[in-house]
Amino acid sequence: MNQTPDTYDAIIIGGGPAGATTALCLARAGKRVIIIEKNEFPRFHVGESFLPRGYDLIQELGLGERLSQIPQVAKYGAEFGFGAGKASTYFTFDQALHDEGPTAFNIERAPFDKMLLDAAVEEGAALRVPATVKKIVRLSEGDVAVDIGGETISGRFLLDASGQTTLLGRHLGTRRTLENHRKVAYFGHFENVERLPGRAEGHPTVAMCDEGWFWMINIDERRTSIGFVLDADIAKTIDCPASDMLFWGIERCPLVRERVTNATLPTMTHTIADYSYYCRPFSGPGYFQVGDAAFFLDPIFSSGIALGMETATKVAELTVELLAGQDGTKTPAGRTPRSPARVRRDYARFLDDSAAPFVRLVNLFYDHNFREMFLHGKGPFEVQRATISVLGGYVFPKPRWSLTWRILLLHMFARLQRHFTLTPRRERYSLLDATPVSLRTVEPVRASA
Ligand SMILES: Cc1cc2nc3c(=O)[nH]c(=O)nc-3n(C[C@H](O)[C@H](O)[C@H](O)COP(=O)(O)OP(=O)(O)OC[C@H]3O[C@@H](n4cnc5c(N)ncnc54)[C@H](O)[C@@H]3O)c2cc1C
Structure with a gap:
């Protein structure tokens, strides 16, 4: 030595x-x-x-x-919805299966x-x-x-x-x-984005589309982080520079677009590819x-x-x-x-052990049948509450058995939902089929980092 x-x-x-x-x-x-x-x-x-x-x-x-x-926004839950912007589902961490911390933050x-x-x-x-x-x-x-x-x-x-x-x-x-998770993320900080009221102000919003999903996260009094995660193969087929792709997506996604109607758009966006x-x-x-x-x-x-x-x-x-x-x-x-x-x-x-439930949920997330079940917001054997416990991050050093078997059951329900209607069907939302609505008549200068 x-x-x-x-x-x-x-x-x-x-x-x-x-x-x-x-x-x-x-x-x-x-x-x-x-x-x-x-x-x-x-x-x-x-x-x-x-x-x-x-x-x-x-x-x-x-x-x-x-x-x-440090300036921050208290986070008590999250909003999930399809890109069309109709009927989102909200969950709060106090619905978790075990009596765990109900509070987080965005920063x-x-x-x-x-x-x-x-x-x-x-x-x-x-x-x-x-x-x-x-x-x-x-x-x-x-x-x-x-x-x-x-x-x-x-x-x-x-x-x-x-x-x-x-x-x-x-x-x-x-x-x-991870070949089946090849994605590209485009993101930036916006100002004066419309917010959910009251304690839901800190709920990250996830807008789900066939080609990917968006996040909207209020990080302080003024600013909101908005990101667009897109399947890498689909990204290659879209004729749009990476620096404009975030706006390309928002223009086709009513749930996000409506909240940025009066917002100040970022002058710079960022791109990360193949990060899984x-x-x-x-x-x-x-x-x-x-x-x-x-x-x-x-x-x-x-x-x-x-x-x-x-x-x-x-x-x-x-x-x-x-x-x-x-x-x-x-x-x-x-x-x-x-x-x-x-x-x-x-x-x-x-x-x-600690990553396993997240791996399962991430794999499920890209299946429309799971999204339908997830938005339904309830299920037998408290599977939804177990999911919220996992989403709270209570999986260390390994998830309790009460969570593990329920997540496995959720997996099975999502498979069954492919063939039987266990929870109401929801319409898919495709960005590629959507009619774009321009965000601004005068575009800001956009650069990519
Ligand atoms: C699109 C996207 C969205 C995300 N959203 C969330 C979210 O909402 N919540 C969440 O919890 N996580 C999120 N993450 C993940 C989160 O950002 C990371 O998990 C977190 O930053 C990991 O911290 P780290 O310390 O491992 O790495 P980093 O924070 O990346 O730190 C690594 C450091 O190493 C330094 N470094 C690199 N190479 C060298 C070198 N050769 N020599 C010296 N220094 C070096 C870098 O400068 C950097 O400061 C997201 C990730 C992505 C890609």
Whole structure:
């Protein structure tokens, strides 16, 4: 091993929610940790809607007061409807099967991510920014090193939290795109979008169409994040530049279009393509992948940050255990550390078990029969309430059996709905068949980032 006094216990690539949370927990455990982040914060990031479990975790980490300083909109549920804009369904988290937190929030990511990163640094994590990890120089148990452009940083563990960059996954050649989830997302921030009244103001709106779906998320008093997720193959057939695709979609979707009638459109939109993938194994000799660097599933149910931050706390705990194993000491809980292989199996199980109900629901979401059932809003054996528990993010370290069997049952009901009318049929809505209505006679300047 190449250990010197400069060797860190852990090198973390990326200071987003997953990297910052891992660093915060490791620094609190007294470990020497460095975050290498390529962008100065605050920086723009998509993903503004949190789950109740994410809100609870922020309180558990003792960051509630810091969070309250950032403008945000309280979120108590969600609105789902077809693009035609008739008869949406609303659910609230207080309808969940178990007595769990009913509150979450929507927030602009730039100040939120900065808040988390600042908290990690104040706990003692070192930060190199702007600094980009260019190359992984060494990667073995207890001995890792990265090159940040002419300088080598050494450590005992490498924790990849580089998000969609999936630095380690690409280095190891393990990144696999989920072929049946090939989507493109187009999004931007609007002002003065019409809002739902009262406590429903923070409900993200999901408008479902045959070709994809839209989100509308109020992130502060003025601004609303609007995004359009489109099947990647269909996107290729539409003669419209990526920078205009968000508007192309809205012009064909009454549910969204009617709410932006008096809004100020963004002067800049963003595009992300092919973002659903996994990088297995999630950990190996000398490393863990955490947050989006491990895997990413369709963002329809806003699970990304909750999964990323929960897995970050798990990775911190497991890294402490592996370090204790190398040092021949006990874990903070006074246990004899397990072997690295057992620790890694624990991590794989944690990720697979907690993500499983989301994977099932995401797969169902693109089936019109499931959408009909979901909008119906009720079902036998409290399947709907179990679904709301999952959508609240109460699936860690693994979902309760009371949720698992109900989600499996829901799967079966959706299959039956293909052949029998278990819940009322709903008309499909196709953007390709829709007649567009122009948003503005004078178009704003639109650029793509
Ligand atoms: C279209 C879309 C909509 C979404 N909506 C939601 C939502 O509503 N709610 C939700 O919970 N989630 C949502 N997500 C997911 C959410 O944004 C992510 O799950 C979350 O940001 C993951 O955090 P992270 O820390 O793993 O990665 P990131 O937040 O992406 O952080 C990774 C960091 O690593 C840095 N980095 C990358 N490469 C290097 C390098 N080589 N060297 C140094 N630094 C590097 C980057 O600069 C970045 O700051 C959405 C995602 C998409 C694509």
